[in-house]
Amino acid sequence: MVPNRIKYGVEDNVKKLYEGPQKCSCCINWVEEYPDNLRENLLATNEVKQHAIVTKYMRNHKGDKPLVLHSIDIQSSILKVVLEEVFEGYSGITTGLDNLSFAAPFQAFFRRLDRLEEGSRNRDDPKALYQTKLLYEIINNELKESVEIFKDLVAHKVITFEYLWALFTPGEMIRTEKDRIFLLNDADYGNSGGFTLWVRFIDWDGTQFGYDRATISIPKFDGTRPITDLEGYPASFDPGLDGVKATLVMKGKKFEELQGFHYMAHRGMVVEANAGVWSFGSETRHVEGRIIVDAGSYFRFNPHEVKSLKSLDDQGKLLEIPGMLKNTDIHNSTFTSSYDAHYGSYNRTPREVTKPYRYSDDRPLTDNELILCTQSVRGFSLKTKHWASFAVADISNIKWDENAFESLVLPSNYKQLILSFVEGQLHYKDDFDDVIEGKGRGIIILLAGVPGVGKTLTAESVAETLRAPLYSMTAGELSLDATNLEESLTKILEISTKWNSVLLLDEADVFLEQRSSSHLERNKLVSIFLRMLEYYRGILFLTTNRLSAFDSAFQSRIHITINYPPLSSSARSQIWRNFLLLAPNKPKPSEPLAPDISVSESSAPPKAAGTTSDVQTLVPDSHHTRVETHAPLLTSISEAEIMKLAEIDLNGRQIKNVVKTSRLLARRLGKSLGIEEVNTVLEATSPNLLSESIKNEIS
Incomplete structure (x- = not known):
């Protein structure tokens, strides 16, 4: 005789299981009765599988409560449909899984508690309504204290380290102290004792725009900190967010325009990709001069820095958060960026290789995408002969010398x-x-x-x-x-x-x-x-x-x-x-x-x-x-004095050096450049070229 097939989640009630005696080092022994009267592990029994919701409690080794809720298993197919609506667009949750489980501290329910409450009140199906109410009562009872504490903290615009988990929602924009905005993929406490934000931004690899990855670390702290003082915080807390967005849109447009290769001027700090033109290494220095913006060639000659960007159009389900871009769950992907490592104080993890994506030139970046663009481009410094990353803000159009060739005294x-x-x-x-x-x-x-x-x-x-x-x-x-x-x-x-x-x-x-x-x-x-x-x-x-x-x-x-x-x-x-x-x-x-x-x-x-x-x-x-x-001439040197200076057997490079040094001397003395300064420099640098007659004429 064939036994009846077990129907999952058909009973409209909650089944409680408790932590029993440890039987192995890798998992918890869940039992049906209170730990004082233990029985066998019941997770795999037919009786447990019939319940719509399974709650698991474990011993509390700190605090007043003897037991704390460890996790919640959702076994009802009806309830899974409800949760699909509750978590629509929420990154990292697939409600159709056979083994759908939520672990404490239940961040996902914390962020969607209002939706769950609405679902517990507005259901046409009585069975779905009852099961949703059961789940809401469990979650609300578990999170009530946390919600009140969090609301109080946010009302005072501060946060504690213990409640950082409640502050961040995947898919929202993250503001940093460097006037950058990133898109949050995930957030969690790290093994090092800090709190990590996995974020993404838009970059260009020479052939395509796409998402790159980074991490922002918030060190552990005691007491409270102003939310806007964190290394990264939800952009919605910034009172000047509209102005920041407007600025980033302009910078993003400039970044977008610099795709391909461009001959530009630069003044500012750069991060060099190598110690020589074709060698490895890294160095930060100030560079003032002409550059070539060319990410394609940069990565060709620096293959150790080749990037794999995720498609901009691979958005997944959309998050209904005002002003936010939509995202997919890519928090396991990683990235390394030389420029941001020096200027953005974001800790990177090794890059994961993904399938390349070619950006369509027919679709310009949207404003929401422009604000996520990185603020550096890659190229080559013609002055230092190094490949480097250049801040977009430090790049300008070249002011050409229109008379360069005319001033060259050639026939x-x-x-x-x-x-x-x-x-x-x-x-x-x-x-x-x-x-x-x-x-x-x-x-x-x-x-x-x-x-x-x-x-x-x-x-x-x-x-x-x-x-x-x-x-x-x-x-x-x-x-x-x-x-x-x-x-x-x-x-x-x-x-x-x-x-x-x-x-x-x-x-x-x-x-x-x-x-x-x-x-x-x-x-x-x-x-x-x-x-x-x-x-x-x-x-x-x-x-x-x-x-x-x-x-x-x-x-x-x-x-x-x-x-x-x-x-x-x-x-x-x-x-x-x-x-x-x-x-x-x-x-x-x-x-x-x-x-x-x-x-x-x-x-x-x-x-x-x-x-x-x-x-x-x-x-x-x-x-x-x-x-x-x-x-x-904008100096006090006369034409007659110039003719006398021309009698000194100097080449063009030497004349340039004399004028440059004389100018510095005049500036040091707080006066305009005159023949006295030129004479001083000539006597110090080229005394053997000065005849007595010339000395007398120019002194």
């Missing part, structure tokens, strides 16, 4: 020739190619001359005129080991091409010198450099002090060679004027860096040289300087 036909090459390369790089596909698409310009005559300034001025990034490097920044050189150069050429950069290699002699049988290692470097240039698709300026030592193989690869002769007196006077014009004004962070020098050239036509039709060598005449009309 106009030289300028037009240089610009025609580089502009053509930027806009029509695919129109010219070698017989072998991929070769010969770059433009290489060689600038030759002694230090301080204007080589670097030429490249800077071209980049400024084209509004293109200038990636400047020296031979010292590249490895002299053949294997490492190829790896580093490959990466630099790759990103320079992607960013349409003007690439400048200063002091390139070591890679361009004539090969010989006695220097095999250097021969490798030259060969690698030659091969890499063959396939480079961008604009490259090379500077050298020793043109005569070049390997002959480079001659056919260089499109223009400009020889810079030593500066003439008239050229130096022009440089003095240029830097004295800048002297009273401190450069702004978004302005281009002051050029190394300004060079004086003639307007004589260029002379052709080389073996191919696209190779030209330009030799400016330093004795016939074309001087433009200049604005009045």
